[in-house]
Amino acid sequence: xxxxKNTPVRRSPLAHRTxxxxxxxxxxxxxxxxxxxxxLRGLPEALGPAVAKVTGLELPSATRSTASxxxxxxxxxxxxxxxxxxxxxxxxxxSALAVELEGQHVQTVNVTDYHTTLVLSGPRARETLMTLxxxxxxxxxxxxxxxxxxxxxxxxxxxxxxxDDGAEGGPSFDILVRWSHADYLFCELTHGAxxxxxxxxxxxxxxxxxx
Amino acid sequence: xxxIDCPNCGxxxxxxxxxxxxxxxxxxxxxxxxxxxxxxxxxxxxxxTKGLFAERWWHATGCRKFFNMLRNTATxxxxxxxxxxxxxxxxxxxxxxxxxGESSIGxxxxxxxxxxxxxxxxx
Numbered sequence: 001x002x003x004x005k006n007t008p009v010r011r012s013p014l015a016h017r018t019x020x021x022x023x024x025x026x027x028x029x030x031x032x033x034x035x036x037x038x039x040l041r042g043l044p045e046a047l048g049p050a051v052a053k054v055t056g057l058e059l060p061s062a063t064r065s066t067a068s069x070x071x072x073x074x075x076x077x078x079x080x081x082x083x084x085x086x087x088x089x090x091x092x093x094x095s096a097l098a099v100e101l102e103g104q105h106v107q108t109v110n111v112t113d114y115h116t117t118l119v120l121s122g123p124r125a126r127e128t129l130m131t132l133x134x135x136x137x138x139x140x141x142x143x144x145x146x147x148x149x150x151x152x153x154x155x156x157x158x159x160x161x162x163x164d165d166g167a168e169g170g171p172s173f174d175i176l177v178r179w180s181h182a183d184y185l186f187c188e189l190t191h192g193a194x195x196x197x198x199x200x201x202x203x204x205x206x207x208x209x210x211x
Numbered sequence: 212x213x214x215i216d217c218p219n220c221g222x223x224x225x226x227x228x229x230x231x232x233x234x235x236x237x238x239x240x241x242x243x244x245x246x247x248x249x250x251x252x253x254x255x256x257x258x259x260t261k262g263l264f265a266e267r268w269w270h271a272t273g274c275r276k277f278f279n280m281l282r283n284t285a286t287x288x289x290x291x292x293x294x295x296x297x298x299x300x301x302x303x304x305x306x307x308x309x310x311x312g313e314s315s316i317g318x319x320x321x322x323x324x325x326x327x328x329x330x331x332x333x334x
Contacts, residue, residue, distance in 0.1 A: 063220055077274035078219055134224035148220070149273040150227055156272040 004087065005033055013116050013182040020190060022198040025169065027122040029189055029198070031182070032174075035117055036090035038083040038097070039076075042106030047081065050100035054093065055083065065147045065160050074147045074160060082111075082158070082176075116182045120189060121163065121172035124196045129159070129173065131192030139165050153188045155181035216292050219274040231267035233257050234279045235299075261285050263304045267295075 005015040012033030019030035040047050048059045051073065060066045060075045067073070074082040085093055090112045097108050120128060126137045132152040135142060142148070144164045150156070155177055163172035177185045183203055190201040213225040239245055239253055258264075264284045269277050281291040283304045290302040 077276055080274075134226060136222075149275075150223070151272050 005031070007034075010034070010113070013179045014186055016204065017183070017186055017201065020198060020201065022122070022124065022193055022196045024197075025122060026124040026196050027120070027128060027193050027198055029186070029193070030119050031186070032117040032119050034087040034112065036083075036085035036087065036093055037110075037112045037115055037176075038085075038090060038093055039109040039111050040081045040083060040097075040106065041079060041109075042101075042104065043079060046101070046104045046106050050097060050104075051081070051083065053100055054096045055085070060145075060147070063147055065145045067145065067162070072160070072162075074158065076147070076149065076158070084117075114179060115157075115176040116179055118175040118177060118182065118185060118189070119172060120175065121170060123170035124193065125171055125173055128189060128193045128196070128198075132188055133159070135159070139171075144171075152177070152185055155185045155188075157181070157185065213287065213289060215268065215280070215289065217270045217273060217276075218278050218292060218294050219276055220270060223270070223273060227270060227272045229269045229271045231269045231277060234265040234267045262306070263290065263302070265299050 005012040012031060014031040014033070017031065019028065021028045040051065044059050051057060051059060055071045055073070056068055057066045057071055057073045059081065060073055062075055062078070065072055065074045070086050072084040074084070076082050083093065090110050094108060094110055101108065126139070126142075129135075129152075130137050133150055135148055135150050142159075142161060144161045147158060147160045149158050152159075152175065157175050157177035160174050160176075161171060162174050163170075165171045175185065187201045187203045190198050194200055214222050215225055215228055216222050217228075236253070239249070242250075245253075261284055263281055265279060265281055267277055268280050269275070277295050279293050279295060279297070279299065280289060281293075281299055281302055282289050283306075286304075286307050288304070290304060291300045293300060
């Protein structure tokens with residue numbers, strides 16, 4: 001996990017927060033900043049071969065994602081995908097995709113600094129997300145590699161399950177949230193997890209939505 | 212609250228969606244020859260149907276695509292969801308009874324009378 005929050009040229013939106021955990025390892029909440037994030041717009045027929053050549057990933061079907069050791073590709077809409085990669089790889093990915101997609105009617109946008117990633121893991125992760133979301137988060141309703149764009153409290157974001165429920169330490173979810181909403185959502189998640197003994201984080205400004 | 216079947220994402224809560232007005236209103240092709248009254252008709256006038264109504268919705272936090280829905284505005288029952296560009300499917304609406312328990316059609320009570328949608332005009 002990338003614990004870097006400050007570099008000489010950029011500072012993560014949650015640089016003032018530290019990773020938080022509930023007792024007995026039932027829940028962990030942290031930020032993984034600076035993942036490379038690239039939006040791919042275009043028809044799957046055009047994008048598929050180029051993405052496969054650059055990352056080795058197949059395009060996911062609707063509401064799913066595909067992943068390798070280093071990259072993850074999220075379905076966002078029928079003509080839109082979000083490619084995630086390791087820190088500081090966005091320029092190389094953009095260049096490689098530009099070469100492969102030369103002359104085609106597609107668009108690639110570097111949104112690395114538009115979202116940040118919150119990582120929520122542990123046996124109580126699903127119940128914590130249920131306090132903020134209207135999604136069906138039962139293990140049968142939201143499965144590994146599934147993707148959903150939804151709202152968490154007042155913040156909208158993308159949820160993807162990255163680790164299976166059967167894994168040691170419980171399931172893990174990535175939440176891609178807009179930069180300026182990250183502190184709000186971090187605090188809301190700790191607020192929703194109070195029942196599991198999570199200490200509560202208070203927002204720097206604004207106020208929590210009391211449930 | 213509704214649970215809406217997005218054609219792309221599946222069943223989601225209404226809070227993820229935004230209402231986008233009446234469906235199947237085509238932009239005029241010869242707009243330079245239109246009178247003010249015809250512009251007003253296109254821009255402002257809507258049917259405000261009680262009963263089966265074709266409307267557009269936008270999945271704002273999910274796939275961010277528009278789609279059409281056939282909804283009974285009297286009962287909020289969603290009869291069909293279909294994509295932009297498709298014709299509305301033929302459906303039969305269950306009409307609500309009057310407060311006295313009579314059928315809403317033919318009861319003589321105009322306040323609860325349901326107007327069924329003319330499917331030929333809409334397509």
